[in-house]
Amino acid sequence: MAKRIDVSGLTAYYGSHKAIDDISMTVEPRSVTAFIGPSGCGKSTFLRTLNRMHEVTPGGRVEGKVMLDDENLYAKDVDPVTVRRTVGMVFQRPNPFPTMSIYDNVAAGLRLNGSYRKSELAEVVERSLKGANLWNEVKDRLNKPGSGLSGGQQQRLCIARAIAVEPEVLLMDEPCSALDPISTLAIEDLISELKERFTIVIVTHNMQQAARVSDRTAFFNLAAVGQPGKLVEIDETERIFSNPSVQATEDYISGRFG
């Protein structure tokens, strides 16, 4: 579990449009890496190349390599479905399966993976809901629909669903942008706990959030409108926010941008 990611020369296209160009970086296990940068610079696109979701978009194409420890996720014999199980994802808007109960939402991924005994399933559901700091709030209504929870609870439900299948990496694309400040802090606390077990990559527009939760920060930018997004620099979060190497990074984090 908690493997190291090593990306080299990653370029992604939508049809003929090159969205991100030649990105290389490593992500250490049991750490949180934040992706920051202006809208349209390719943060979400890059994130989705890390679990082979980019290619699900019509015209979506990738060049380059993503190593998860010693396995290239883009090698010919690799099954993208397995990759998506190993590298889980949490989206901007909480997206619980609306007609499913809280219990079934968490159990859904496990059921897809194979057969579990009822008691085993119940154990994993409880462990995952506890892991997502949601258990106490829902333990008496596990059979109620997941869509009946608050936004922050729904997002923690989605995190429970994602961690139930024991992924090695957890990708989060602006997981708090639809949440109130209290739910946001709850998710941030949760991220700090989860990094003891998982490798986490989070996209955020909230500079305070990046500074609070991440160990390392990657700044992405566009050279000009219509140009592909590039990785400008990646470094210790403390360093990015106090003394970045590149002027554009400083301009962005201090709000003097475009």
Ligand SMILES: Nc1ncnc2c1ncn2[C@@H]1O[C@H](COP(=O)(O)OP(=O)(O)OP(=O)(O)O)[C@@H](O)[C@H]1O
């Ligand atoms: N489904 C798509 N089809 C075609 N082009 C797309 C698609 N999704 C994104 N793009 C383009 O790819 C580029 C990168 O978009 P992306 O969504 O990755 O940026 P982002 O950094 O996540 O932006 P934001 O901060 O607004 O979420 C943009 O030029 C965008 O228009």
Ligand SMILES: [Mg+2]
């Ligand atoms: Mg995005």
